[in-house]
Amino acid sequence: MFRLQGSKVLAVDMTGDAVKAKNGSMVAYDGQMTFKKLSGGGEGLRGMVTRRLTGEQMTVMEVKGQGTCWFADRASEINLVGLRGDTLYVEAGNLLATDAGLRTGTTFTGLRGAAQGNGLFTTTVEGHGQAAITSDGPAVVLRVSPQYPLIVDPGAYVAHQGNVRQSFQSGVTFRTLLGEGGGEAFQIRFEGDGLVYVQPSERNTIAGDL
């Protein structure tokens, strides 16, 4: 059972079950816990090879036991995501913890990842259960529905879930090259049905200032 203690600490109550969490993110626990590094994020040999090949590195530990375990990551804000059979797409660096029952994997994101500067691949989490993702400042959850597509700055994008198509749109014109661009040269457009998590801060991206 995941719950937030404050906005920057995740408390997980466990009764003999397990969670997967980012390596080294435990800050305290009571009760009996065992921590085991999961090679390849528990995705098996194939997952390990995929992660190595795609550069979407994720070091994960499995925490198992009885009691409460607290997790935190560099005082960043934590957001809980409930999954009911759908898929969460998140950058490996922003994934703090998942229920052990959730499957994680890697997927191709295309140009969006390139514009964010974190590679062409992203991490997927699917199944039934809860996941915790981190963001710089509390994330705003925005709904994408067929009549309301959403456009997001690549630097502020954290994660999305659901049945969403993403396309890349560019506002680069000759003005950008003259140094008179609109400041939002690259954008990701989300269409379909789902949720997008956006943080109130922009990472440095290749096109951050154009």
Added chain:
Amino acid sequence: MSTYGTPGAGPVVHDPMTLPVDDNVNKYTFCVELKGGQWFLQKGKMIAYYGSIDFNGIGHGRLDRLVRTSFHSPLHASDWVVAEGSGKMLLADRAFDVNSYDLDDGNLTIRAGNLLAFQPSLALKQSIVPGFLTLIGTGKFVAASNGPVVFMEPPIRVDPQALVGWADCPSPCHHYDHGYLTGVLGGLRAMTGLGGVSGEEHQFEFAGAGTVLLQSSETLMAEAATGAVPPEPGVPGGGGTAPGGYGPQSSGAPRLPGQLGDLQRRFGL
């Protein structure tokens, strides 16, 4: 309807219907509604939007008229963009606190790096105080601060790092605690830090009627260029004797919109 974010489960989910109109979504995110209108915003502070909104650099020819009427410091025009269209737009700045302020036929001077966005019914001008911008008129603007903003009444002396801006105060000036700074011992203290410097010997002093805005931390936001002022005698910050520490604005010749921009600054060189 969507199956995601059913009430009572997980975080609040926003859609274009539930997003506030020209108000904060949370402490760090501000939502602006555009209905065919325009807003000025600092480059790169938009994090997401619904609807169709265009972002144009201020050098855009079509916007010349707007820039002439409500943007009186054309010399730093390229740090600002105009958002126009219809929809809802979210603004945020490096997870700093964001707040909106209403001016009713008033004036307010603000540190250039703190101002995020403003309505074109306000006129933006460079302040005589280097590194600050003045907004005049009626309308709404959005500013970021490191920690919540506190409003104080003059007479007051404030720490230079905590100052965000001031409204209606006629006389911002420097104040030094001379007991600490004069004499041989005072000089030694100031230079070496031996014998106890409090680090608070220098303040900004405000007198008269008005309001002073302070942030609740002494961490400065990154400076934003306010543009060069004309190099005339008598203009603070103008001419060859520009004080250091104000970045690009002390770099000499004024820059006009449409001119080949500060590419090296854009690329962080």
